Amino acid sequence: MAIAARSSQHPIVVPPRIGEPYQPRPIRFLRLEERDGWRLKVYGIATPGRTPRSELVTAAVDLASGVLPRPAVTDERYGAGVVIAHDSATYAIALLYWWQSANELHQRVYVAPLDQPRALTKLADPAAGCVWELSVLDFERRAWMEDVLANPTGPDIDRYLARRFSADV
Numbered sequence: 001m002a003i004a005a006r007s008s009q010h011p012i013v014v015p016p017r018i019g020e021p022y023q024p025r026p027i028r029f030l031r032l033e034e035r036d037g038w039r040l041k042v043y044g045i046a047t048p049g050r051t052p053r054s055e056l057v058t059a060a061v062d063l064a065s066g067v068l069p070r071p072a073v074t075d076e077r078y079g080a081g082v083v084i085a086h087d088s089a090t091y092a093i094a095l096l097y098w099w100q101s102a103n104e105l106h107q108r109v110y111v112a113p114l115d116q117p118r119a120l121t122k123l124a125d126p127a128a129g130c131v132w133e134l135s136v137l138d139f140e141r142r143a144w145m146e147d148v149l150a151n152p153t154g155p156d157i158d159r160y161l162a163r164r165f166s167a168d169v
Contacts, residue, residue: 024168025048027044027045027165027166028051029043033064035061036065038065040061041140041161042057042060042083043083043084044085044087047088051087052086056094056112056117057085059085059112059117060095063120064094067108068096078099080157081096081097081098081099082095082140083095084097084136086130088130091112092112094120096108097137099148103149107126131169136165144160147163
């Protein structure tokens with residue numbers, strides 16, 4: 001997919017290439033969203049010096065409502081997940097994750113042209129994630145381990161959902 005033109009408010013940023021210096025990106029917890037029984041931690045990632053466009057964040061959360069399994073809470077799920085809206089240099093990306101079978105993190109990835117962030121389509125063969133997305137998942141994995149799997153008083157989903165990650169990574 002070709003890089004789409006952006007408005008002057010969101011100029012094109014060249015994606016990193018092998019051998020180029022690493023540049024940290026802002027990763028921010030945006031909000032806790034409750035949809036159809038799901039409680040979702042919503043994160044935003046953007047190229048250096050930017051924030052993800054609200055249009056992409058809204059599209060990612062709206063997409064989660066139609067994609068996540070139903071019902072949200074079962075004997076196999078707590079109804080907890082993570083949405084990442086990544087306004088990258090080459091695509092608008094929505095990553096949807098949910099905890100299943102106590103210790104499994106399931107994933108769906110959707111991409112859209114930069115100039116059409118609501119035109120998200122499912123990526124058939126997604127990567128596990130880029131270094132910035134994986135930093136969110138590393139935090140979420142550790143929080144899940146501590147608050148749900150290894151908590152001496154039993155699973156504490158509210159405590160897990162209260163943990164938030166924001167950093168320049």
